[in-house]
Amino acid sequence: MMARIMLDRRRFMASASAAGAVGMIGGPGFADEGPPETMTIRLAYYSNICLAPTLIAGELLRAEGFKDIQYVRVPESFTVPELVARGEVHFASTFAGTLAHHLDNGLPITALAGIHAGCYELFAHEPIRTISDLRGRSVAIQELNSDGHFYLAIMAAHVGLDPQRDFTWVTGPDLNPLKLFADRKVDAFLAFPPEPQELRALKVGRVIISTVQDKPWSQYLCCALYGGRDFVQNHPIATKRYLRALLKAADYCAAEPRLVAQQLADKGMSRLDYALQTLIDIQYRSWREYDPEDTMRFYALRLHEAGMIKSKPEWIIAEGTDWRFLEEIKRELKA
Template sequence: MKKLKKLGIFCLVVSVSVAMLVGCSKSKDKLKETSKLDDDYVMQISYGTGLCAAPLQMAVEKGFLKEEGIKYELLKSDKSSVDLMMSGKSDTFLEMLPAMIQQIDNGLDARIAMGVHTGCLKLLTKPDSPINGVKDLKGKKIGVPGLASSQTIIAQRALLAAGIGVSPENMEVEFVVYNQPELPLALKNGQVDAIGMSDPSASLVVNSGDAKIILDNGVDKEYKNEYCCVLVLRPDFVKEHPEIAKKYVRAMKKAGEYVQNNPEEVAQIQIDKKLVALGDPTFNSGILKTYNFVPSVVKGKESLIKNFNDLQKIKFISQDLDVDKVVDKIYVEFDGIDD
């Protein structure tokens, strides 16, 4: 009987050991499979022109993506980056944070990994206007490129902070939609009292003498430390290729820091490579210097939460939305990448 017991115990130990070896073998095979998938994977990156896209542009031009061993293709399309991501054609893009909020509230599944830079949104009025600040906009008409645009959202948040009603039940301003190129003319002709624009167009209008600034989120004490542009990733890309996603975020962090430390060179490259259609290297580098291009994981998350909370206050998004739960789902933080 004792011999049988010992034999039984021996068999059990052997069985467990074999199972562990098989499990380890399968685990190693899975790692090899994932590694092979990563080796073959070619990232699809939505790539566009514009001053604010400097970090992504420099990630390409200065070789930060290749330095991380990332294989990639640049997507240049008339379709929106969000549409490309939803159709599985794009793995990543840069987007203004305010514009993402309503889309996420409406069910968009996306991952945000980092704040990319501050600044780039402005509210303008005529040079001789009695309007000298956001507090003077009560009862006025504000021209914007879209009712859900980042320009509109920063205006609404600033109006809320100034005690001016912007909720559906208490709207104390009127937003009027124009194409962005038409906004300066609408202001000049008196069709609106103020306009919301992004750079470099906004700064060019001011530099021409046709407008003055009443809000600049790059220098305003309420918003200057808030990240207005974020790094967006396709959820399935993060799930299926987490190591590539991590390398990409790290490359973008290096690229942003490069822009911060070399604004003159970056502005020159943007003009030479036709990555920016407006301005000149000297003027554009001056704008770049007003932003903070040092990417931040922590402040990117803080900016996301702040935008959600403000937009709930003005009833721009659902009042039932659990902000903490949503942020926990969409904000992805990679080990080893911090501020």
């Protein structure tokens, strides 16, 4: 299903001006690149606060020369990178560790940049205080080989646990992991916005790891922007223009969280208070400061140590990343 989801033009232009967002629309020298090789761009979309930069980037993408911006409604699942690899969707965003897994399996995709740092929070019931206390316990996730599965597996491997043996993974397409945790039918749950806000409102469980605040997780990017390898290679100008629009949109989320939260709430994607808290907490400017290659190396190494991927981080980075567009954009925007 196609949906057009974008920030109202008048509100965007007015608020961008109010925020002092000089150069947010257009910029010197951008025309020198030439127009994008295609005027049509297809972006993976599902209702998720974390994807706010993608969901509000419409006017920025238009300013970059795209005339036909298609938001493709996709399931929030492990299949999205496969859609990107097949060209059904041009670009998407997912956890960097998930990209490492897909690259290890030979999927022809290319990581382009990180978009923000942590957003997940690991909740547990008493008496569990640390992730090491989860040995022999049950953990709820939506599905195996999902972002949450890989992130929690990496957390486990980081403290010496075997994520394939030391947890009981409770999963299934018809299960509601949050409800299972709230009903105390499982011991832990890795929550993704707005789930942390919902659990706090219910006063259920306690946070034992916040990737927003706790090291080392807060020191690395979480979600990464990526495209199909063939599309990136054959459409370098379009790729750079897409990436520039998304990174500017991330800056806008950091500068105007209330306006963005209101837009997401108006679209029915979240309660206003949940959206606002998420946008305030997530470090949307971290793409300027954090090194995406360090991020890929860290997550790929943890997955390799846990036996969940066969490839070494050096191969993942060499075969599945291209930071040239990001570095050019950083220089242009004087990051």
